[in-house]
Amino acid sequence: MPTIPSPLQEIEHPLFRKHNINVLVKRDDLIHPIISGNKWRKLKANIIEAKKVGNKGVMSFGGAYSNHIHALAYACKQEGLSSKAIIRGEPHYQNNYTLRWAAHWGMELIFVDRNTYRRRQDSDYIDELLKQHPGYHIVPEGGSNTLALVGVGDVMTELNAQADFDAMYLPVGSGGTLAGIIKADNEHHHIHGIAVLKQAEYLTTEIMNLLDNKLFNNWQLHTQYHGGGYAKFDQLSLQTLTEFVRDTRIPFEPVYSGKMLLAFLDRVKQGFIEAGSTTVLLHTGGLQGVGGLLERNRLSDAYITAIQSHLPSAPQVP
Ligand SMILES: *Cc1c(COP(=O)(O)O)cnc(C)c1O
Secondary structure (H helix, E strand, O other): OOOOOEEEEOOOOHHHHHHOOOEEEEEHHHOOOOOOOOHHHHHHHHHHHHHHHHOOOEEEEEEEOOOHHHHHHHHHHOOOOOEEEEEEHHHHHHHHHHHHHHHHHHEEEEEEEEHHOOOOOOHHHHHHHHHHHOOOOOOHHHHHHHHHHHHHHHHHHHHHHHOOEEEEEEEEEHHHHHHHHHHHOOOEEEEEEEEEOOOOHHHHHHHHOOOOOOOOOOOOEEEEEEEOOOOOOOOOHHHHHHHHHHHOOOOOOOOOOHHHHHHHHHHHHHHOOOOOOOOEEEEEEOHHHHHHHHHHHOHHHHHHHHOOOOOOOOOOOO
């Protein structure tokens, strides 16, 4: 079971000293060596619910390297539930790092083409799936539903007991984590979400929906820091990340927490962070994703060297 509360750690860095700002990192990557970070927080209440209503398993949706699918497979195995996933892409993906693990933990993988995958939120498609897979609790892509907000809110409860701070930054994919943080924070801090996908403006509506359209006036979704799109990053960004990982010994990965970090560094340099203020960066985990990036040769040797010793010692992929 995960170790909570996750540690809150100060980051020493010359740039932060120069601007006279305090920067802390909430290390949700450390809560568990396999299900690191927000995916466990989001799944917790969903798994409790599935068991409570007597479901035999949980079913969800994801891309071929999804942190959510990886976490779901493991969590279900631990809790004695079955798991199934609708995966966007060709069956050959079942040999990749992420899905090999998911299958190892007993998850059934169902591969669909892009057009089918696009229907993942349509109620008629969901009804069809419920009929084909009776006894399964269906969780949306990324695990972002109303139940997920409760578990994510625990991050804020922990933080309030750990430190006084002014602002918080976190990466945003489907928006569930940001919504959970906004709701639990209830307008006490400035919350900045960094969208990791291109053209993510639509997420504002999704986040508002998760919040039952209740207005909170202390948050912002920044959509200009996607760096070219989901899981895209250039050599310069990777070099900046490499240096930061090396200097701080914190494993920021390039898809989520690294993009948030690069956005934050940019905003520090632009003078947006007030001198004397304290900012919390949420490391949302997802370190299994590094396995997939390694497998696809997407990382530089320097980055691999920098991050390797800070990765959790997960067992070898079966
Ligand atoms: C899924 C994920 C996110 C994004 O969370 P959402 O709730 O989908 O916005 C951020 N960081 C990591 C590591 C993730 O796996």
